[in-house]
Amino acid sequence: MAQVATMPANERVSIELGEDGVAQVRLTRGDKMNALDPEMFARIIEAGTVLQRMKGLRAVVLSGEGPAFCAGLDISSFSRAPSPDEPELTERTYGNSNKFQQVAMQWRKLQVPVIAAVHGVCFGGGLQIASGADIRVVHPQTRMAIMELKWGLVPDMGGYVLWRGLVRDDVLRELIYTNREFTGEEAQRYGLATHVDENPLDRATIIASEIANRNPHAIRAAKRLQAGMWERDTDAILLEESIEQHAIMRTRNQVEAVMAGMEKRKPNFEDV
Structure with a gap:
């Protein structure tokens, strides 16, 4: 490219x-x-x-x-x-x-x-x-x-x-x-x-x-979760997982990740 x-x-x-x-x-x-x-x-x-x-x-x-x-x-x-x-x-x-x-x-x-x-x-x-x-x-x-x-x-x-x-x-x-x-x-x-x-x-x-080729919103959220693993206690990590997931679920990019996988095609994500 x-x-x-x-x-x-x-x-x-x-x-x-x-x-x-x-x-x-x-x-x-x-x-x-x-x-x-x-x-x-x-x-x-x-x-x-x-x-x-x-x-x-x-x-x-x-x-x-x-x-x-x-x-x-x-x-x-x-x-x-x-x-x-x-x-x-x-x-x-x-x-x-x-x-x-x-x-x-x-x-x-x-x-x-x-x-x-x-x-x-x-x-x-x-x-x-x-x-x-x-x-x-x-x-x-x-x-x-x-x-x-x-x-x-x-x-x-x-x-x-x-x-x-x-x-x-x-x-x-x-x-x-x-x-x-x-x-x-x-x-x-x-x-x-x-x-x-x-x-x-x-x-x-x-x-x-x-x-x-992964959902850019989910990738960024995953990196934020990784960054907090060593500083937060168990309860805080569990809550942060839920907060990040709630913000991603059923968004356009998350749905597109599912559809692209089912249709075996390259995803077309919206940029962050």
């Missing part, structure tokens, strides 16, 4: 929205292995804002150009003293996050599912960005690591929220404490990869296209 550029490549990030409602979001600093410098943080957050406002969006595929998904923080670009105007890390400049957390958390905050296609190298902040996706498709030989302790730091880009429920506690502690490198195949065993595939971008796009 034709692709419509909605955020031209700017040496950091590009977005192309397909006719099926799948947006291809690419980190485009490939010559630097998509390492995170200040401009990269700004452009990734800008991309998230564009996606939040995008009409007809059904799903997102997040990938990196060149030899790596993202090699993590560009240490050389952060060697200078911070500007006096730079907010403190403890300031919440993006809702519940600072800007470093937002580049990873915004994928969970996005209303539609995000599928990360991970290849080459995925270190530190890159792994935390990938962890923000709903689903991760990883090449089996991808080099991965939680790198922050190597630099005498702690993971601070939302990882502790995003890894909750994915990785067994003792395994996560070891990966954080030692910054041990592991492969995509190991990541799947640990819970950090959903699928392992020789062509992660193709597999991620197939998954996104399948999601794009």
Whole structure:
């Protein structure tokens, strides 16, 4: 299908929205292995804002150009003293996050599912960005690591929220404490990869296209329910399920999902 550029490549990030409602979001600093410098943080957050406002969006595929998904923080670009105007890390400049957390958390905050296609190298902040996706498709030989302790730091880009429920506690502690490198195949065993595939971008796009053929109202409601699973108690989750279902049942898109299934045809949904 034709692709419509909605955020031209700017040496950091590009977005192309397909006719099926799948947006291809690419980190485009490939010559630097998509390492995170200040401009990269700004452009990734800008991309998230564009996606939040995008009409007809059904799903997102997040990938990196060149030899790596993202090699993590560009240490050389952060060697200078911070500007006096730079907010403190403890300031919440993006809702519940600072800007470093937002580049990873915004994928969970996005209303539609995000599928990360991970290849080459995925270190530190890159792994935390990938962890923000709903689903991760990883090449089996991808080099991965939680790198922050190597630099005498702690993971601070939302990882502790995003890894909750994915990785067994003792395994996560070891990966954080030692910054041990592991492969995509190991990541799947640990819970950090959903699928392992020789062509992660193709597999991620197939998954996104399948999601794009589901009732977009129901998909967004399901993502909201997933987001609240770890914060709410049982009674609250049960009530929230009922609220979301009540709002969807017998709507045009819900009826269309049933009819398309019965008639064995592609659904024609109204956009959200």
